[in-house]
Amino acid sequence: MALPTLxxxxxxxxxxxLVGFFAATFGAALETGLSCGYSxxxxxxxxxxxxxxxxxxxxxxxxxxxxxxxxxxxxxxTIDPITVTEYSIVLSAAALPLTYFPILVVANDPDYMxxxxxxxxxxxLGSLYLLLLLVVAVATIPLMVLTKAxx
Amino acid sequence: xxxxxxxxxxxxxDRQLVDKDGRLAGKVDDLELEFPxxxxxxxxxxxxxxxxxxxxxxxxxxxAWVEAVTNRxxxxxxxxxxxxxxxxxxxxxxxxxxxxxxxxxxxxxxEAWTREHLIGHLPGAGDAPE
Numbered sequence: 001m002a003l004p005t006l007x008x009x010x011x012x013x014x015x016x017x018l019v020g021f022f023a024a025t026f027g028a029a030l031e032t033g034l035s036c037g038y039s040x041x042x043x044x045x046x047x048x049x050x051x052x053x054x055x056x057x058x059x060x061x062x063x064x065x066x067x068x069x070x071x072x073x074x075x076x077x078t079i080d081p082i083t084v085t086e087y088s089i090v091l092s093a094a095a096l097p098l099t100y101f102p103i104l105v106v107a108n109d110p111d112y113m114x115x116x117x118x119x120x121x122x123x124x125l126g127s128l129y130l131l132l133l134l135v136v137a138v139a140t141i142p143l144m145v146l147t148k149a150x151x
Numbered sequence: 152x153x154x155x156x157x158x159x160x161x162x163x164x165d166r167q168l169v170d171k172d173g174r175l176a177g178k179v180d181d182l183e184l185e186f187p188x189x190x191x192x193x194x195x196x197x198x199x200x201x202x203x204x205x206x207x208x209x210x211x212x213x214x215a216w217v218e219a220v221t222n223r224x225x226x227x228x229x230x231x232x233x234x235x236x237x238x239x240x241x242x243x244x245x246x247x248x249x250x251x252x253x254x255x256x257x258x259x260x261x262e263a264w265t266r267e268h269l270i271g272h273l274p275g276a277g278d279a280p281e
Contacts, residue, residue: 047174054176
């Protein structure tokens with residue numbers, strides 16, 4: 001992508017592109033690192049978030065740092081990042097019912113939802129969507145194998 | 152006060168612990184029950200939280216490994232999981248609210264260890280957010 005840009009837009013264009021590369025990867029690294037921190041901290045009940053001092057949420061920040069280092073290490077193995085992305089998207093689609101179903105259960109819990117608890121109508125819609133997700137989850141792995149992950 | 156029946160496994164287990172300042176202090180991983188001498192239903196005497204309690208619920212090889220690591224990280228030979236006396240429980244909603252600060256709780260040990268040995272050394276660790 002860098003070479004055609006150099007040909008068409010010249011050196012200045014290339015500089016802009018490199019800044020763009022840096023911004024995109026830097027932002028994505030922060031986002032995925034934070035996301036790992038949030039998930040792990042929420043699961044174990046650690047204090048999390050950027051609204052407290054890092055010293056007040058030490059385990060959350062430790063998970064964020066370790067995930068960023070792990071991600072950098074993974075890229076440094078020279079594995080093809082596009083392949084990693086394709087497989088992780090397919091696997092996350094296969095896991096969708098597992099994340100969606102607990103949310104549907106919580107949406108029916110008056111302890112958490114108060115008067116916003118799901119009605120029969122929203123439960124019907126939610127269950128319909130769960131069915132759709134189940135179809136997607138069941139189909140996604142065989143499709144990945146059959147199409148060799150779209151190659 | 153009107154009685155509200157709580158089911159221990161449903162309304163206590165795995166709920167978030169929140170301290171008196173609204174800080175998150177772990178999850179209810181297990182409960183300590185006491186059976187009265189004269190028979191009758193058991194009473195909850197403490198909340199057990201943290202990897203020491205969770206490992207026993209997970210069980211198997213993974214649980215044993217987690218428990219060994221937890222014990223290794225702990226000062227002294229104390230092998231029991233972190234314990235929060237049930238007397239400090241203020242309210243039970245979607246979270247279990249406590250009447251003390253999390254620094255006073257045993258469940259804060261690993262958090263304190265991480266701050267003391269790792270995160271506290273980083274520049275900016277003590278900076279308040281904007």
